[in-house]
Amino acid sequence: MAGLGRRGRIATSSVLALICVAATGSCGPAESRSELIVFAAASLTNTFSDIELAFEEVNPNVDVLMNFGPSSGLVSALRDGAPVDVIATANTITMQSAVAEKLVWEPVTFAGNRLTIAVPEDNPAAIDTMADLAEPGVLVAMCQPQVPCGIAAAQAIAASGLKIEPVTFELDVRGVLSKVILDEVDAGFVYATDVVSAGSRVREISLPVGAAEVVNYPIATVQGTTSPEVAQAFLDFVNSSLARDLLRTAGFTTPTGVTT
Amino acid sequence: MTTAATRSPRRSRRSKPPWVLAIPAIIALAFLLIPLAGLLMATPWTSVGELLIDPVTQQALRLSLATSLLAAGCALILGVPLAWVLARVQFPGRPLVRALVLLPLVLPPVVGGTALLTALGRRGIVGAPLESLFGITLPFTPAAVVIAETFVALPFLVLSVEGALRAMDTRYEEAAVTLGASRMRVFWRITVPLMAPAVVAGTTLAWARALGEFGATITFAGNFPGRTQTVPLAVYTLLETNREAAIALSVVLLAVCVLVLVILREQWLRPGALRS
Numbered sequence: 001m002a003g004l005g006r007r008g009r010i011a012t013s014s015v016l017a018l019i020c021v022a023a024t025g026s027c028g029p030a031e032s033r034s035e036l037i038v039f040a041a042a043s044l045t046n047t048f049s050d051i052e053l054a055f056e057e058v059n060p061n062v063d064v065l066m067n068f069g070p071s072s073g074l075v076s077a078l079r080d081g082a083p084v085d086v087i088a089t090a091n092t093i094t095m096q097s098a099v100a101e102k103l104v105w106e107p108v109t110f111a112g113n114r115l116t117i118a119v120p121e122d123n124p125a126a127i128d129t130m131a132d133l134a135e136p137g138v139l140v141a142m143c144q145p146q147v148p149c150g151i152a153a154a155q156a157i158a159a160s161g162l163k164i165e166p167v168t169f170e171l172d173v174r175g176v177l178s179k180v181i182l183d184e185v186d187a188g189f190v191y192a193t194d195v196v197s198a199g200s201r202v203r204e205i206s207l208p209v210g211a212a213e214v215v216n217y218p219i220a221t222v223q224g225t226t227s228p229e230v231a232q233a234f235l236d237f238v239n240s241s242l243a244r245d246l247l248r249t250a251g252f253t254t255p256t257g258v259t260t
Numbered sequence: 261m262t263t264a265a266t267r268s269p270r271r272s273r274r275s276k277p278p279w280v281l282a283i284p285a286i287i288a289l290a291f292l293l294i295p296l297a298g299l300l301m302a303t304p305w306t307s308v309g310e311l312l313i314d315p316v317t318q319q320a321l322r323l324s325l326a327t328s329l330l331a332a333g334c335a336l337i338l339g340v341p342l343a344w345v346l347a348r349v350q351f352p353g354r355p356l357v358r359a360l361v362l363l364p365l366v367l368p369p370v371v372g373g374t375a376l377l378t379a380l381g382r383r384g385i386v387g388a389p390l391e392s393l394f395g396i397t398l399p400f401t402p403a404a405v406v407i408a409e410t411f412v413a414l415p416f417l418v419l420s421v422e423g424a425l426r427a428m429d430t431r432y433e434e435a436a437v438t439l440g441a442s443r444m445r446v447f448w449r450i451t452v453p454l455m456a457p458a459v460v461a462g463t464t465l466a467w468a469r470a471l472g473e474f475g476a477t478i479t480f481a482g483n484f485p486g487r488t489q490t491v492p493l494a495v496y497t498l499l500e501t502n503r504e505a506a507i508a509l510s511v512v513l514l515a516v517c518v519l520v521l522v523i524l525r526e527q528w529l530r531p532g533a534l535r536s
Binding site for chain 2: 070072073076139141144146166167168169170171179182183184185
């Protein structure tokens with residue numbers, strides 16, 4: 001009971017160090033680098049990873065940590081007190097709920113996207129138009145109904161008047177895309193940008209004119225962020241011409257509205 | 261002096277634990293119990309009944325019950341023979357086979373689901389011939405849920421039964437053989453009754469694991485209410501839309517798990533139960 005021996009102390013400190021590393025990803029002597037935690041919609045995965053690298057190049061003392069997922073899940077995590085500085089969602093409704101609950105400051109729309117249909121490279125069910133998805137035996141994937149891609153897909157299906165019965169409601173749009181890439185479904189409702197990111201592994205079947213739901217991507221600083229300046233710098237960067245180019249290359253459109 | 265010396269082992273076990281052990285032990289206990297307390301405190305007790313008769317939760321409960329029981333049944337039918345082979349048959353590479361059998365215990369379930377998709381998906385090494393020859397596609401069907409659950413649950417049963425078989429006194433079986441009993445007769449009349457407690461415990465554990473399955477299910481079977489959306493998937497989906505229903509469903513799963521532990525207490529959780 002007479003305190004810990006040398007060995008015990010070493011063991012304790014190494015355990016503490018391990019906890020430290022596990023909890024924050026880094027420890028050791030105080031660093032001047034600051035962290036910025038960004039929550040972004042699943043459909044932004046590739047582009048925001050590029051934007052992260054570009055931002056860190058300009059701001060070498062900032063370490064941006066990205067977390068991608070379904071927009072509704074991100075807002076829900078924010079509501080539960082997740083440590084977040086900036087959040088970007090794939091539609092304005094989800095962001096507005098966060099605004100209404102005073103979780104975030106006024107958002108800025110920085111990009112737009114378009115709902116479309118992706119089929120596997122070899123198009124096993126010979127899908128030519130959206131109407132083919134209503135054929136019996138055609139396996140269709142879409143997002144779960146509360147996430148932006150699910151809302152958009154449900155609207156597109158309702159507007160078409162077709163009886164399209166999906167076989168799975170994936171948690172986010174990346175889940176739909178991977179089911180299409182793996183060739184496990186015949187078609188999936190995804191965004192135009194997902195078709196670009198999948199390259200030759202999928203083919204796009206455009207929705208009929210008028211049925212193509214358009215979504216806008218707002219980004220906002222989280223109320224109660226510990227680093228509002230860095231958060232604002234990131235927001236400005238996302239609206240810079242450099243980031244706009246990255247977004248355009250990925251297939252995003254320039255938003256039509258101003259601030260939403 | 262003599263009395264103290266004879267009593268000392270007992271007394272040291274009873275004496276106050278040193279603080280270096282007591283404090284982490286209390287933290288560990290709090291760490292395990294506080295989340296459960298949080299869940300119970302967040303439960304809307306007055307409307308639990310209402311939430312549980314909602315069609316979405318009803319479908320999920322029914323599907324989970326059916327698929328997990330089927331998965332436990334599959335684990336029982338396939339797992340007992342496998343455990344017997346691993347415990348009683350000498351063959352080269354047995355330690356490796358045993359390690360591979362237990363792999364799903366430590367494998368992240370999402371990885372398991374991906375593996376199932378690459379094997380049994382419609383472009384998989386087994387799934388593709390299955391579709392072209394018999395027109396059977398497994399992903400996105402309740403059958404896929406049962407397969408995913410069996411995949412993660414089977415090792416629990418094998419582990420439990422194999423341990424019991426290896427610890428079993430083989431003299432009863434040997435005596436039966438010398439008395440002229442056939443190998444099947446020995447298995448059914450001696451081995452099965454002796455390993456029955458371990459089989460019950462293993463099947464129950466496998467069932468509980470199947471009931472809680474999430475990662476392999478969503479990856480391999482997808483998420484469709486009434487068809488492949490089991491209770492854990494429904495909890496995850498409802499957490500964003502109807503938090504109260506998600507919590508009510510979580511409490512149901514918690515109650516089932518407590519029940520399983522109570523049932524197993526005598527069979528499995530008693531220290532040294534496996535060795536007896």
